[in-house]
Amino acid sequence: MHSVGFILEDGFQVMGMAALSAFELANETLGRVAYRLTVMSEAGGTVRTSLGMRVETEPLGDFPDTLMVVGELVPRAIAPGLRAYIAEAGRQSRRVAGVCTGAFLLAEAGLLDGRTATTHWAHAHALQQRFPLVKMDEDRIFVQDGSIWTSAGMSAAIDLTLALIEDDHGAELARSVARKLVVYHRRPGGQSQFSALLELEPRSDRVRRALVHARENLRNPLSVEELANAASLSPRQFSRIFREETGQSPAKAVERLRLEAAKAMMEEGRHSLDIVARDTGFTDRDRMRRAFLRFFGQPPQSLRRSLRLMEGEDTAA
Template sequence: MHRVGYLITEGFQVMSLATQTVFEFANLVAGEEVYRIQNYSIGGGTVRSSLGMHIDTLPLGAPGLADSWMVTGTLTPLTPPSDDVLKSVRGFVDGARRTAGLCTGTFVLAQAGVLEGRRATTHWAYAKALQRMHPRITVEDDRIFIVDGPVWTSAGMTAALDMALAMVEKDLGAELARSIAHKLVMHQRRSGGQSQHSELLSLAPKSDRIQSALDYARKHLNRPLSVEELADVVHLSPRQFTRVFTAETGQSPAKAVESLRLEAARLMIEQSRHSLDTVARETGFRDRRHMREVFMRGFGVPPQAVRRDARRVM
């Protein structure tokens, strides 16, 4: 049996505890208690969340209480945790099989010195602050989760579910993890190498008309997608369309379409076994070489490196 301990501090973010459902369903699917989950705090007793709900915890005693430690995040990660919290984290890391920072829980690991010389991620809104405060950590602000030896860190909110599922896959295999994802109605199982950001969300058009053009583009990436074609979809002249599109998104139509192609290609590379030639063709790049050029410009690495990283993480 694998013991999972959650270190909970005052003002913890409730979403951190959603990951417990992944371990709960692992037990259900396995038909036995593979994981035993306990909530801990420094002194034990009732701990209040940022939402105002309360949860009972056990006192954090000697190291060895858990095989995996999950350190929850708060909405105020820049406020240093207490010395008792940091001392406890340092104490249980060496004796645990793995230690994870959930969302802004990464800050607790960082301030305890656990992440020195390691790669890590956290919620995108706080990634720059994490890097600034801890320059000896390699902060990758565009990753769902990162595994660096026995230390795991996740991006914000729902990304922690993906990380927990990856833990179950590592422990119990891919088939059981897929079954859990299906039961939890998780639309897809995201690998750690995936981006925290959605290109459609980042473009954030102000009108339904431009949103419709983007939706059309996303569904027809294997086409050339000229300005004339997109403008015709939303019944505007090419000149009008380009002007309105740029004003609403801050990008030209051509640049936005390239970004959508890049995002779609990366997802295919991470989640499928299609050849790079097939990925390039399906996402509308001229050829594999063109796709590589865009990857180097957008990510700083070639498509092969993205595929290697996704396989290594999972």
């Protein structure tokens, strides 16, 4: 039996507790108590969610096999006692996971120094600024670096928990739990947190027109000159304004759009990787593979295998 401890503090975001349901359903599916769950806080007693609802907790005690630290809606400084407990859990517990902004608490305890981690996209920049030793990967749904796990925000807590269940009991149980939760089998950890166009968020209509043109013409070379023409700007003006409004170069933004389109085509399952690479403007599989590794930490073949697992799950259901 695995013991799992959830640490909550006043102001925690209630979606983080969705992980409890995944562990509960793992127990129900196995027909035994595979996970013993404890909800804790530093002093024990009543803890309020960010909505004001109350949850009863136990005081910190023995270190569980898996410690999950649930983040607050607005991250704040951690109490010294709690910091020390989380730091020691990094040595005593088999796994420590930061759910959403729980990554801030792990970082304050020193568990993320030199490690790759993620958190809710809206807080990723702040975490990187406060803890420069963290290797922030804000585009990931969840990240495992050794015994330390971190997840993006909100529903990503379920993806993280399904990955933990799969790590303990295999993919079949994780798929069964996912079906009962009425979600897909866990999204691959490298999947983007949100749409590339939403992330870029250009302020001006001209830059927005260029991005729409790029998305609709991915098979084109999409040079700066072509994009500048779509924006009715000179190439020099366009490059300057584009970087000011999006924080990225046009070439990097176009690659993000190509990656997003490539993943969508693979989800359809009707095309070979050669055709996906051609139709999304990568021109060949090797170039597409390098782009996937840079942005998602896994090659296209890994994503395709995950999608086939999900198809098998839907058939079984």
